[in-house]
Amino acid sequence: MVASAKAIGQARATLADEVRGEIERMIVDGDLAAGEKLNELALSSAMGVSRGTVREAIRSLADSGLIDLVANRGAFVHETTLEEVRNLYDLRGAIFAMACANSARRVAEGTEPALAEALEKNLALMETSHDDAKAYYSLNIAFHNMLLNGAGNPRAKSMYDNVVREMHLFRRRGLSLVTNIAQSLEEHRAISDAVAAGDAEEARRAAERHITSGFERYIKIVENDDAGASD
Amino acid sequence: MVASAKAIGQARATLADEVRGEIERMIVDGDLAAGEKLNELALSSAMGVSRGTVREAIRSLADSGLIDLVANRGAFVHETTLEEVRNLYDLRGAIFAMACANSARRVAEGTEPALAEALEKNLALMETSHDDAKAYYSLNIAFHNMLLNGAGNPRAKSMYDNVVREMHLFRRRGLSLVTNIAQSLEEHRAISDAVAAGDAEEARRAAERHITSGFERYIKIVENDDAGASD
DNA sequence: TAAAAGTTAAATGTTGACAAAATGGGCCGG
DNA sequence: CCGGCCCATTTTGTCAACATTTAACTTTTA
Structure with a gap:
């Protein structure tokens, strides 16, 4: 396992880090169900x-929100x-809105010369992959990442990632967080335009709308799911 | 140490938790300087x-932003x-603004019946303790805590606390983050009024202004400090 | 029969010892 | 006098064993 993980290329420095990554993966992939107990002995063997x-790995994961100690x-x-x-x-909306506002600010002042074009390119790809859900999924993540990175606030990005990852733990993991591609695309365009124009306040508003409406669509699906099939 | 800590009343369940708390305190209090290395052997003895x-305690602290591994x-x-x-x-502004908006929303819908009055009381106390910096300091923290708790988002509160704590690590810890009591008080009133009125959007704006102007005042002091005394 | 106490097995908490890596200093060669 | 190599020491990484706590089962008793 040590060898395989290194072969994959992560090149983790310590064993505990590697174990941490593996446990993280198990949780995110659903190999470990929500509420399930992590048996130290079982994991170690x-x-x-x-x-x-294993203990060290678990401790280092505890504050991320994935694990309760x-x-x-x-x-x-x-x-x-x-x-x-x-x-x-x-939380996600607050952080994302702030990041978009700062991205817009940085575009306006020339700190992020490549951002506007990159966003535009992402949007173009999204339009062509309209029906390919898998491709859309990656592009969607990329879009958000660009804006988080464009804000020049690494701490915000890591918090955002933690929050998004934890959201995936809710019930049916498969439940996509992207639910209405057409509307989502429209909202992305609004964000992209505001950022490209260097309009921080509008970027903030558009970003917040995007997350809020995403939540509303998500809730609707969850409620439908509850009413329909039990599993 | 076990006995004394328990006597104080924290009643920590495990030794590692206790050590974690102690290390945390050392960092926040400045017993351990920024950039200083944490020697496991020295700490354990x-x-x-x-x-x-000690290792376990350090690992559990790593993700909080206080420690680099x-x-x-x-x-x-x-x-x-x-x-x-x-x-x-x-980050702090984004989280605080979101929390104030949600507090206002919850006041409007009756979920937080005691909040408006509590904020008002805090403001009144602040006005009387105008010159007592120490009293003001506690009241200031209490004010922010009320709003964070009023939002009903514990995760947001914990993130906020982490962020604030990390800010205190910057250079001269003594440098107060509250710099202009009169103006700060005015901003608090704007937030309190908006929340009491249940106006989420105005609460958000007022909160953001408060953090932003706090930063600007802080920056000014830091720059003056740089120009003046070297230590 | 059911609740409570006592007992046993399993899991976590804690420790000290061993292995591997990094730091620092002295030595050698240029 | 300077730079790089090598060795000793320190420090971190990993492990296996012991101690304590928790959970489950059994037995006892009202």
Whole structure:
């Protein structure tokens, strides 16, 4: 496993880091269900490392929101409630809106000369891949990443990533967070235009609208899902 | 130490948690300078626990922004740059503005029946303690906490606290983040009024103004400090 | 029968020892 | 006098064993 992980190319420096990445993957992929307990011994023997190493990995993951730690009882995969998803959307919207406003500001002052064009290119690709959900998914992530990176605030980006990752833990992981491609595309265009124009305030508003309406669409689907099939 | 900590009342469940709290305190209080290395052996012998326990505490602190981890080299107290302070202010403003907007919303819908009155009371106390910087400091923190809690978003509160704590690491810790009591008080009133009126959008604007103008005042002092005394 | 106490097994918390890597200083060659 | 190599020491990374706590099961008793 050590070898394979390194072969993949991540080149993690320490064993514990590698274990951390593996546990993270297991949670995100759903190999470990929400609410499930992380058994240190089982994990350590499964991965061929000592318990201490697994412990370290778990501790380093605890603050990310993916894991809940209970003293003398162990670590559990965090169970994200609908109420929390709402809060996470709020947080995500706040951070994303701030990032878009700053991206616009930086475009206006020439700090991000390549951003406007990159956004435009992303939008063009999205329009052509209108029906290919998988391609759209990647492009969507890329779009948001560009704006987070364009804000020049790495801490904001890492917080944003944590929040988005945690949202995926809610119930049916498969439930796409992108629900109405046409509308989403339109909102992306509004953001892109405002950023390209260097209009920070409009960029902020457009970004907030995008996240808010995304949440509303998401909620609608979840409610339909509840009414329909149970699993 | 175990006994004393428990006697104080924190009642921490595990030793590592206790050590974590102690290290955190050392960093925040400045016992450990920015950029300084955390020597596991030294810490463990100083606190009378094993190295493994210290390691665990350090790992659990790493994601909070107070500590930088470098593989095979160790843990270092994060050195916050002025550029980072700017980014942290942006983040803080975004989260605080969102929280104030949601507090206003919840006041409007009756979810937070006590909030408006509590804010008003805080403002009144602030006006009387106009010259007592120490009292003002506590009231200021309380004011912000009320709004963060009023938003009903615990994750946002914890992120906010992390951000604020990290800001204190910048250079002269003593440098107060509250710089112009009269103006700050005025801004607080604007926020409080908007929240009491249930006007989410105005609350958001007022909150953002408050953080932004706080940053501008802070920057001015830092620049003066640079020009004046070297230490 | 059911609740409570006692017992046993399993998991977490904590430690000290060993292995590997990095830092620092002295030595050698240029 | 300077720069690079090598070795000793320090420090971090990893592990296996011991201690403590929790959870589950059994037995006892009202």
